[in-house]
Amino acid sequence: MQWETVIGLEIHAQLATKSKIFSGASTAYxxxxxxxACLVDLGYPGVLPVLNREVVLMxxxxxxxxxxxxxxxxxxxxKNYFYPDLPKGYxxxxxxxxxxxxxxxxxxxxxxxxxxxGITRAHLEEDAGKSMHENMEGKTGIDLNRAGTPLLEIxxxxxxxxxxxxxxxxxRMHQLVRYLGISDGNMQEGSFRCDANISxxxxxxxxxxxxxxxxxxxxxxxxxxxxxFEVERQIxxxxxxxxxxxxxxxxxxxxxxxxPMRSKEEANDYRYFPDPDLLPVEISEEFxxxxxxxxxxxxxxxxxRFAEQYGLKQADIEVLTGSRATADFFEAVVADLGEAKLxxxxxxxxxxxxxxxxxxxxxxxxxxxxxxxxxxxxxxxNTISGKIAKDVFAAMWDEGGDADSIIESKGxxxxxxxxxxxxxxxxxxxxxxxxxxxxxxGKDKVLGFFVGQIMKATQxxxxxxxxxxxxxxxxxx
Amino acid sequence: xxxxxxxxxxSRLLGAGEASSxxxxxxxxxRIAQHxxxxxxxxxxxxxxxxxxxxxxxxxRKAGNGGVLTGIPMAHKDIFCTQGIRTTCASRMLENFVSxxxxxxxxxxxxxxxxxxxKTNMDxxxxxxSNETSYFGPVKNPWDHAKSPGGSSGGSAAAVAAGLVAMxxxxxxxxxxxxxxxxxxxxxxxxxxxxxxxxGIIAFASSLDQAGVLGLTAEDVALVTQVMxxxxxxxxxxxxxxxxxxLATLEASVSGKTIGVPKEYFDAGLDPAYADVVNTALDVYxxxxxxxxxxxxxxxxxxxxxxxxVCPAEASSNLSRFDGVRxxxxxxxxxxxxxxxxxxxxxxxxDEVKRRIMTGTYVLSAGYYDAYYLQAQKVRQLIxxxxxxxxxxxxxxxxxxxxxxxxxxxxKVDDPVQMYLxxxxxxxxxxxxxxxxxxxxxxxDGLPAGLQxxxxxxxxxxxxxxxxxxxxxxxxxxxxxxxx
Numbered sequence: 027m028q029w030e031t032v033i034g035l036e037i038h039a040q041l042a043t044k045s046k047i048f049s050g051a052s053t054a055y056x057x058x059x060x061x062x063a064c065l066v067d068l069g070y071p072g073v074l075p076v077l078n079r080e081v082v083l084m085x086x087x088x089x090x091x092x093x094x095x096x097x098x099x100x101x102x103x104x105k106n107y108f109y110p111d112l113p114k115g116y117x118x119x120x121x122x123x124x125x126x127x128x129x130x131x132x133x134x135x136x137x138x139x140x141x142x143x144g145i146t147r148a149h150l151e152e153d154a155g156k157s158m159h160e161n162m163e164g165k166t167g168i169d170l171n172r173a174g175t176p177l178l179e180i181x182x183x184x185x186x187x188x189x190x191x192x193x194x195x196x197x198r199m200h201q202l203v204r205y206l207g208i209s210d211g212n213m214q215e216g217s218f219r220c221d222a223n224i225s226x227x228x229x230x231x232x233x234x235x236x237x238x239x240x241x242x243x244x245x246x247x248x249x250x251x252x253x254x255f256e257v258e259r260q261i262x263x264x265x266x267x268x269x270x271x272x273x274x275x276x277x278x279x280x281x282x283x284x285x286p287m288r289s290k291e292e293a294n295d296y297r298y299f300p301d302p303d304l305l306p307v308e309i310s311e312e313f314x315x316x317x318x319x320x321x322x323x324x325x326x327x328x329x330x331r332f333a334e335q336y337g338l339k340q341a342d343i344e345v346l347t348g349s350r351a352t353a354d355f356f357e358a359v360v361a362d363l364g365e366a367k368l369x370x371x372x373x374x375x376x377x378x379x380x381x382x383x384x385x386x387x388x389x390x391x392x393x394x395x396x397x398x399x400x401x402x403x404x405x406x407x408n409t410i411s412g413k414i415a416k417d418v419f420a421a422m423w424d425e426g427g428d429a430d431s432i433i434e435s436k437g438x439x440x441x442x443x444x445x446x447x448x449x450x451x452x453x454x455x456x457x458x459x460x461x462x463x464x465x466x467x468g469k470d471k472v473l474g475f476f477v478g479q480i481m482k483a484t485q486x487x488x489x490x491x492x493x494x495x496x497x498x499x500x501x502x503x
Numbered sequence: 504x505x506x507x508x509x510x511x512x513x514s515r516l517l518g519a520g521e522a523s524s525x526x527x528x529x530x531x532x533x534r535i536a537q538h539x540x541x542x543x544x545x546x547x548x549x550x551x552x553x554x555x556x557x558x559x560x561x562x563x564r565k566a567g568n569g570g571v572l573t574g575i576p577m578a579h580k581d582i583f584c585t586q587g588i589r590t591t592c593a594s595r596m597l598e599n600f601v602s603x604x605x606x607x608x609x610x611x612x613x614x615x616x617x618x619x620x621x622k623t624n625m626d627x628x629x630x631x632x633s634n635e636t637s638y639f640g641p642v643k644n645p646w647d648h649a650k651s652p653g654g655s656s657g658g659s660a661a662a663v664a665a666g667l668v669a670m671x672x673x674x675x676x677x678x679x680x681x682x683x684x685x686x687x688x689x690x691x692x693x694x695x696x697x698x699x700x701x702x703g704i705i706a707f708a709s710s711l712d713q714a715g716v717l718g719l720t721a722e723d724v725a726l727v728t729q730v731m732x733x734x735x736x737x738x739x740x741x742x743x744x745x746x747x748x749x750l751a752t753l754e755a756s757v758s759g760k761t762i763g764v765p766k767e768y769f770d771a772g773l774d775p776a777y778a779d780v781v782n783t784a785l786d787v788y789x790x791x792x793x794x795x796x797x798x799x800x801x802x803x804x805x806x807x808x809x810x811x812x813v814c815p816a817e818a819s820s821n822l823s824r825f826d827g828v829r830x831x832x833x834x835x836x837x838x839x840x841x842x843x844x845x846x847x848x849x850x851x852x853x854d855e856v857k858r859r860i861m862t863g864t865y866v867l868s869a870g871y872y873d874a875y876y877l878q879a880q881k882v883r884q885l886i887x888x889x890x891x892x893x894x895x896x897x898x899x900x901x902x903x904x905x906x907x908x909x910x911x912x913x914x915k916v917d918d919p920v921q922m923y924l925x926x927x928x929x930x931x932x933x934x935x936x937x938x939x940x941x942x943x944x945x946x947x948d949g950l951p952a953g954l955q956x957x958x959x960x961x962x963x964x965x966x967x968x969x970x971x972x973x974x975x976x977x978x979x980x981x982x983x984x985x986x987x
Contacts, residue, residue: 072703115823297867302710
């Protein structure tokens, strides 16, 4: 039988606010346990939540970016369940009236076609704390630093049909939230993670199969592996005459398998009701138009503009628009240099390679946009060759300094003086009569030998185009 | 018993240098020592704190920086968080809980120079109308120790009625300030929902809870409310509306104003003798030139049922934080998470609290939510609309605060429905979030009866004005237990 996979993702993106969603405590990652939890985060008797307005702005920005409607009135609700890392015994979330509803995002599939994925809703909520089991001498520790961290939960329609598509969608969302400046997207720190609802059905069947939910997938690689495993499991199960049970499962990356969560970890009735401690979030038209005006250029628009304005190749565009910081870096170089293709080659090539090698973000680049433009200008005006430029770049990266002073101090300036070059050519011709014969006999390839000789003599500083010309003139004379 | 002194009188004595705060505070502490063993109005008395605060207040007055409330002893209901002093909510769950911070109300009154002498007894987590659900035992009504002082702010009401302090704070979720004030023959005021910050009040039912004042006169209550009221950035539901000068309009004439009397208030259930007393009170207003007009609250009978869905629903969620993990009672010999929860909560909460947690959990459950919680919210809207409609016709509503005077301790405790019906006149005011006051308006068989006045949202000044003028014409508020 032919099977069809249906996947819906719930992404939890941690919003990049300085303080928590309902308290003034810091959201910084990695502090000593329970040092960033104030009385509100600890759920002390008598304390009350006060909404951090920044999250409303961020959610609205997201809503607009995915063409969704941003609700003029949304309501916080309490999701009630007991767990030690949930201090109040309820999580403040949004249920019936989320802040964002009904958007979409377009994915470019491997075959180049575009597939539109619906976004059911996105709502604001607070994160819970963390239970700690390591080095606790048989006890369970609780760290509430994360409790109250703002999250935007982005729920897709069940319209993804493979693990690859799910990863593609996840990557696009990851790119988008970072473009919007609403999340740092750090997956290792849990700032960007997802739950996947997965079901299979015989191809052509309209009705959805029973789904299983995979919890807390926090790397692109794991998402793909986990979904693939789960799809295989469900198909095998059904083909063997079994039935998929609706349940929550966890992916074990060590064993590369999914297994059911213990039933105790699964609360079944959250008794949602509107949180009486918080007023409904009212959003005015003025607020929305201010958000609209401050909207950054989004990845797709940027890609289209890069193609049109700079005439770049799709592969380069992909790399250069990968993050807003990369695109900004590239455009800063272009602005300085006055030329796009060379800039594109270098930002995606040499610079990208160096960043990768040193595991740095472009914001941490050791060569600034203006320094890089300074280097590329010297290629452009023939002061150095592209090959020499790579050496200069390496020196700039490792030792700092600008291109001009490195070129100067290392004497790397290209020899463009035709008198000097002609003398060199004459010498090489005189020293190699045999090759001159071959060339004259029609062996064009020998030209490369002469160029090589001259490059060797000048340590690469000669202008190859110029040498070619001089050689041809002299040899044919 | 010596004559009770109002805040206004004590303030005059302090201002004239005829008494010091230390003297007034000591006198208060002595009366507590003398009477509270019998009354059980206090869970905790804090003489050292009180005397230190009194001395500071005396210094402040001496330096010329005193305000009208500086140096006057008072007490806080034990639901207000007080830094460094136990805040128990009259529950075993919080028997040893010491709050690391002060509630906004506590902070504001301390800033105004008031001297807290201790924390008053109450129904456990404010759940009750008789003060019998307290883990620390019932409070006695100063008028008759066999009777309940009402609840849940029963300790505050008894302490003021018995002259232990001139004023005590309370909270009113369904009548918890007004009902005990009525049953103890004092003045009890609940401002509009959102007028006073809830920050630091241990939450019972968040959409209904409102801090209030129990005192001897409307004037005293106005003086204290003036300080308590106002926006607090720590409570999103507190109103940013400016607080008017309540004292400035206290004496304003009510001639030509209209008072609405809901006819449903006088239906079955109201003690006829109580009805007579209330009617006599209305005559006092007639003589002032106010017009009395009959109005109708057609959905009044639904108020108690709706209230006892909404309030337990919110309570069930609010009380989830008492799980034995971070603070409060934790059962001993725990081996797993499940038993940590069940045993800590089973041991820590009393019967009425458990009853409401179970009711609340039930009405929010999948499959019941629409039939109960949602339905109750609709009824709440209807009741609110009814009241709103009344205020299109009249300036203020008047009627009895309770259906009967104080009932016997033990009389209703085993019959929750009877107990809940005691709230018939008060709960609708909370459901609509309106300001309401109870003032003593007569005696029925030797026990005080209360007149309830209810105004539109944020009409505190008007409600206090009506109450104050009544007290100028009558002396029921001056009657005190043991002096009949």
